[in-house]
Amino acid sequence: MSDERFDCIIVGGGLAGLTSAYVLAAAGIEVLLIEKGNYSGAKNMTGGRLYSHSLEKVIANFAETAPLERKIVKERFSRGSAEILTLEYDSSGLLAPAGESYTVLRGKFDRWLADQAEEQGAMLVHGVRVDNLLIDDHKVYGVIAGDEEMEADVVILADGVNSLLGQKLGYKTMPLAKQAVLGVKELIGLSEKIIDQRFNITDDSGVAWMLSGCGDVYDGFIYTNKDSISIGITMTLDDIDKTGNSAPQMLEDFKNHPQIAPLVAGGRLLEYSAHLIPESKENYLPQLYGAGVLLAGDAAALCANLGFTLRGMDLAIESGLLAAQTVIMAKHENDFSTQSLALYKKKLENSFIMNCLKSAENCRNLTREVDFNSDPLNAFNNVLKNAGIK
Amino acid sequence: MAGKVNVAEKLGVNKFNTDEHNSHIDVNKDYTDKKEIDRVIRVCPAATYSLDENETLFFEHLGCLECGSCKVLSEGKLVKSWNYPVGAHGIEYRLG
Numbered sequence: 397m398s399d400e401r402f403d404c405i406i407v408g409g410g411l412a413g414l415t416s417a418y419v420l421a422a423a424g425i426e427v428l429l430i431e432k433g434n435y436s437g438a439k440n441m442t443g444g445r446l447y448s449h450s451l452e453k454v455i456a457n458f459a460e461t462a463p464l465e466r467k468i469v470k471e472r473f474s475r476g477s478a479e480i481l482t483l484e485y486d487s488s489g490l491l492a493p494a495g496e497s498y499t500v501l502r503g504k505f506d507r508w509l510a511d512q513a514e515e516q517g518a519m520l521v522h523g524v525r526v527d528n529l530l531i532d533d534h535k536v537y538g539v540i541a542g543d544e545e546m547e548a549d550v551v552i553l554a555d556g557v558n559s560l561l562g563q564k565l566g567y568k569t570m571p572l573a574k575q576a577v578l579g580v581k582e583l584i585g586l587s588e589k590i591i592d593q594r595f596n597i598t599d600d601s602g603v604a605w606m607l608s609g610c611g612d613v614y615d616g617f618i619y620t621n622k623d624s625i626s627i628g629i630t631m632t633l634d635d636i637d638k639t640g641n642s643a644p645q646m647l648e649d650f651k652n653h654p655q656i657a658p659l660v661a662g663g664r665l666l667e668y669s670a671h672l673i674p675e676s677k678e679n680y681l682p683q684l685y686g687a688g689v690l691l692a693g694d695a696a697a698l699c700a701n702l703g704f705t706l707r708g709m710d711l712a713i714e715s716g717l718l719a720a721q722t723v724i725m726a727k728h729e730n731d732f733s734t735q736s737l738a739l740y741k742k743k744l745e746n747s748f749i750m751n752c753l754k755s756a757e758n759c760r761n762l763t764r765e766v767d768f769n770s771d772p773l774n775a776f777n778n779v780l781k782n783a784g785i786k
Numbered sequence: 787m788a789g790k791v792n793v794a795e796k797l798g799v800n801k802f803n804t805d806e807h808n809s810h811i812d813v814n815k816d817y818t819d820k821k822e823i824d825r826v827i828r829v830c831p832a833a834t835y836s837l838d839e840n841e842t843l844f845f846e847h848l849g850c851l852e853c854g855s856c857k858v859l860s861e862g863k864l865v866k867s868w869n870y871p872v873g874a875h876g877i878e879y880r881l882g
Contacts, residue, residue, distance in 0.1 A: 441882040670851040
């Protein structure tokens with residue numbers, strides 16, 4: 397027997413799930429979102445920057461009230477390990493594939509978005525782990541958490557990169573070691589003034605910096621927040637066999653690099669975090685929907701590493717929006733079958749998401765080959781054009 | 787490069803709501819493939835896997851950052867089963 401019934405249940409209170417909750421609640425759909433952490437964002441981390449365009453469609457002018465760290469005005473892209481060679485350019489210039497972006501800290505940002513969704517009338521439950529799905533004849537009709545069962549017309553799985561529920565459905569194999577990238581990060585506290593000086597920026601302006609090939613198997617990243625610096629490394633899990641180093645030691649080595657160490661010197665460690673990032677390879681598209689169920693955000697592996705920039709959050713938000721629009725249409729037709737929910741895939745294909753995913757690997761590889769000595773910005777621009785992103 | 791990482795010190799600044807008695811990861815302690823054990827030890831950002839002085843595998847779920855790297859690399863081998871901690875437990879990022 398079911399304890400409660402909703403139009404839609406969302407598993408996971410990250411950006412995809414919260415965006416769906418917001419849009420559905422605003423449309424008068426009875427929606428319940430279940431998050432295993434004690435608050436939205438408790439299990440989430442980012443490098444990282446949020447390109448604002450997709451959330452802007454949902455909450456216009458959100459930048460005026462959301463807890464953002466710094467607006468990215470300066471991009472850096474580096475290559476090399478012993479000697480790091482860096483290209484620096486303006487964020488608003490030639491290479492702005494998705495417009496404005498801001499650094500965010502998910503512990504703060506997701507909580508803010510959760511508040512917005514609640515204001516629209518979404519019901520949010522925190523501190524509850526969904527253990528399984530209610531399935532009848534291949535149709536998902538609810539969730540099981542502990543000994544509680546909750547039914548819904550449709551379930552949105554926004555349960556993150558490891559999507560244990562997606563795997564239970566058999567919809568998607570778990571991220572393969574060659575497609576999963578481990579990110580390890582330190583958040584280092586420094587005064588606003590010191591950050592401004594060290595990165596040659598002012599006010600609430602920030603820097604996004606990708607360092608390609610700075611270790612034997614890892615890349616580095618640095619983002620400036622208001623009064624902290626996010627510094628970390630990423631490595632494809634499979635590559636652990638190509639090194640004798642450990643993942644935490646890679647970050648330590650990166651931090652101790654003579655060209656990097658002065659940037660974080662004197663800072664205080666505020667938090668140490670790690671997360672997997674799904675990295676799309678050629679033609680890799682997971683199953684995105686089925687009878688009574690839709691997958692969004694990292695759970696659907698919607699993340700694109702373009703080499704000079706990494707995009708996951710704007711894709712998560714867009715997919716959350718499109719999943720919600722699909723549910724609204726399905727509710728209108730009172731049809732939650734596979735055929736009806738196929739609309740979601742069409743919407744994704746017509747959005748920037750699929751284009752971004754399909755061109756990611758190509759773009760990544762081309763970026764690595766750009767000759768720094770001969771008009772690199774123009775070469776970058778050609779990379780974007782070739783990848784179909786501009 | 788100078789500076790050996792001290793993972794315990796880093797984890798010390800984090801907030802955990804630890805489920806002391808129940809591990810969310812079930813490790814196959816009888817697993818003997820040294821190469822596989824080594825890669826899992828090295829991939830874990832929280833150094834939850836280690837070898838003691840007798841080269842015996844030691845696993846401690848406290849401090850786990852729930853990234854899933856050991857699951858993706860070694861499920862069905864060194865990792866018998868992997869789940870998130872029960873609701874409200876485990877890592878709690880204040881900043882993220």
